[in-house]
Amino acid sequence: MKLSIVLSTQQAQFQAATFKGDLETNLARIASLGYQGVELAIRDPRLVDLGRLDELVRTYNLRVPAIGTGQAWGEEGLSFTDPDPAIRRAAIERIKSHVPVAAHFGAVIIVGLIRGIVKPGVDQAQAMDWLVEALQECSEAARPSGIRLALEPINRYETTLINNAAQGLDLIERVGADNFGLLLDTFHMNIEEPVIEESIRTCGRNIFHFHVADSNRWYPGAGHLDFKSILGTLLETGYQGWVSGEFIPQPDAETAAREGILYLTQCSA
Numbered sequence: 001m002k003l004s005i006v007l008s009t010q011q012a013q014f015q016a017a018t019f020k021g022d023l024e025t026n027l028a029r030i031a032s033l034g035y036q037g038v039e040l041a042i043r044d045p046r047l048v049d050l051g052r053l054d055e056l057v058r059t060y061n062l063r064v065p066a067i068g069t070g071q072a073w074g075e076e077g078l079s080f081t082d083p084d085p086a087i088r089r090a091a092i093e094r095i096k097s098h099v100p101v102a103a104h105f106g107a108v109i110i111v112g113l114i115r116g117i118v119k120p121g122v123d124q125a126q127a128m129d130w131l132v133e134a135l136q137e138c139s140e141a142a143r144p145s146g147i148r149l150a151l152e153p154i155n156r157y158e159t160t161l162i163n164n165a166a167q168g169l170d171l172i173e174r175v176g177a178d179n180f181g182l183l184l185d186t187f188h189m190n191i192e193e194p195v196i197e198e199s200i201r202t203c204g205r206n207i208f209h210f211h212v213a214d215s216n217r218w219y220p221g222a223g224h225l226d227f228k229s230i231l232g233t234l235l236e237t238g239y240q241g242w243v244s245g246e247f248i249p250q251p252d253a254e255t256a257a258r259e260g261i262l263y264l265t266q267c268s269a
Helices: 024-030 051-057 073-078 083-095 099-105 122-143 165-175 187-190 196-206 229-237 253-267
Strands: 002-008 039-041 066-068 108-110 149-151 182-186 206-210 244-247
Touching: 002 066, 002 253, 024 051, 024 165, 024 253, 039 196, 039 244, 051 099, 066 099, 073 083, 083 099, 083 122, 099 108, 099 122, 108 122, 108 206, 122 165, 149 206, 165 182, 165 196, 182 187, 182 196, 182 244, 187 196, 196 206, 196 229, 206 229, 229 253
Parallel strands: 002 039, 002 244, 039 066, 066 108, 108 149, 149 182, 182 206, 206 244
Antiparallel strands: none
8 A cells, every 4th residue: 555645835724734835844754754655735836846846756755646736726716616717717727737747746636626616606507517617628638648637525514516426426427538537535535425435435446546534634543434444445446546644734744644654554454
């Protein structure tokens, strides 16, 4: 099992980015704790020195399995489903701008909250149409570089669009792109899925990336989820991708990361 953890390349409001800012210090910590990879949360690729980032990742012998994009929503309000067509276009172009970075690292592009919510004055069907059109365009733009996009079903308290695995699978059918799949996250699944393991089995080959956080969004082992069963089921599907920690930095980032990897390693033994 290949383990990575989330690092935001800049300070951000999003609480579950376990590490934020101070790239070299945090990459050194992540590597020293035994993680093989680092999932990079990047709001805007134009704000990142790709050469320096690549140098640091290589220095600490880390891989970059995925690029998180949700800060474009949290910090700038960009989304695929905004009533303003200029904002929808900006969100699409932002995702497309991640393709060269993802291609450089061989990473999956995550579509999280940049998908948006159903805003006042917009009905669900219209929002879904906008979402499908945006994902089709972004998937098509990513295909020549061999890049995959993974949409994350997110719980009902954070968005009104695609909350569970079944809705995610329906969306895959509508988008109709072979490089578009799902990112499953145990924190959100604990809220939305009746049986996490059954949803993992149902998604099967459509799982492109996997996030772990416990029931309280702390590191795995700090809540009540059965990660031995969850991870065992994931591997039974034939999944060969990364398991990436996206949990709040409590009691602090280093302790959370250390306890998380110790627990996950025990679960997979």
